Amino acid sequence: MKIAIIHGQNHQGSTYHIAHNLAEEIGGQITEFFLPRDFDTFCVGCTTCFTKGETKCPHYEMLSPITAAIDEADLIILSSPVYVYHATGAMKAMLDHYGYQWMAHRPKAVMFSKQAVCVTTAAGAGMESTIKDMADSLFFWGVAKQYKLGFTISATSWDEIKPKKKQTIEHRIKSLAAKIRRRNGKVKPGFKTRAFFWLMHLMQRNGWNEADVRYWKELGWTGSNRPWKKKNKD
Ligand SMILES: Cc1cc2nc3c(=O)[nH]c(=O)nc-3n(C[C@H](O)[C@H](O)[C@H](O)COP(=O)(O)O)c2cc1C
Numbered sequence: 010m011k012i013a014i015i016h017g018q019n020h021q022g023s024t025y026h027i028a029h030n031l032a033e034e035i036g037g038q039i040t041e042f043f044l045p046r047d048f049d050t051f052c053v054g055c056t057t058c059f060t061k062g063e064t065k066c067p068h069y070e071m072l073s074p075i076t077a078a079i080d081e082a083d084l085i086i087l088s089s090p091v092y093v094y095h096a097t098g099a100m101k102a103m104l105d106h107y108g109y110q111w112m113a114h115r116p117k118a119v120m121f122s123k124q125a126v127c128v129t130t131a132a133g134a135g136m137e138s139t140i141k142d143m144a145d146s147l148f149f150w151g152v153a154k155q156y157k158l159g160f161t162i163s164a165t166s167w168d169e170i171k172p173k174k175k176q177t178i179e180h181r182i183k184s185l186a187a188k189i190r191r192r193n194g195k196v197k198p199g200f201k202t203r204a205f206f207w208l209m210h211l212m213q214r215n216g217w218n219e220a221d222v223r224y225w226k227e228l229g230w231t232g233s234n235r236p237w238k239k240k241n242k243d
Pocket of ligand 1: 018021022023024025090091092093094095130131132133134135162164165166167
């Protein structure tokens with residue numbers, strides 16, 4: 010199994026260990042990125058990705074190793090500690106660059122057969138909103154199956170976490186890893202994703218953005234073809 014982990018922080022603290030240990034437990038080919046070390050640039054708001062194509066984004070080349078790893082992965086892991094109730098700025102800055110591949114624009118067919126996990130840790134509170142910051146992108150990219158792995162650790166570092174808490178973390182990692190391994194290659198998008206895609210297919214029939222309309226038409230998605238069906242070109 011190919012696994013891409015995007016860590017929303019450079020350091021190897023609690024969140025890193027949980028995300029990394031999950032990937033190790035699953036096994037396979039793991040590719041890891043650390044933000045901002047591996048991508049430190051903010052979206053400039055030019056909207057070129059939407060209107061002219063993502064390859065015209067001024068940061069396209071810089072982001073391409075991360076994009077390739079995400080596209081090739083069977084499993085995407087997005088991980089971020091809770092920073093003031095949200096994902097880190099570095100994680101958000103990266104996700105902003107993928108607005109063009111939301112279902113409202115040009116989702117990639119490969120997303121509809123992937124699994125993904127959002128990992129977070131908080132000293133006390135803010136896990137739900139932090140996970141949502143990452144999960145929203147995964148949903149709107151069309152990722153077929155998502156899991157949440159969040160822990161309130163009552164600590165500020167991995168070494169400070171109490172042994173009993175670590176046992177709980179290890180147990181949840183093992184059980185999630187088994188589930189993900191079992192489902193690899195077999196997942197299909199659920200009702201919510203298919204329903205949203207259906208709405209978008211109606212919108213694209215009379216779409217306002219030429220680049221999106223062309224893309225949907227070429228893939229047959231404005232008709233009856235769907236990205237989770239086998240005949241897609243992408
Ligand atoms: C800038 C900053 C903001 C934080 N904000 C929160 C917060 O809103 N809620 C919370 O419970 N913990 C907060 N924390 C604590 C971390 O989320 C917590 O210690 C987390 O487990 C750290 O993970 P790490 O070891 O991977 O860095 C914050 C820490 C930092 C550095």
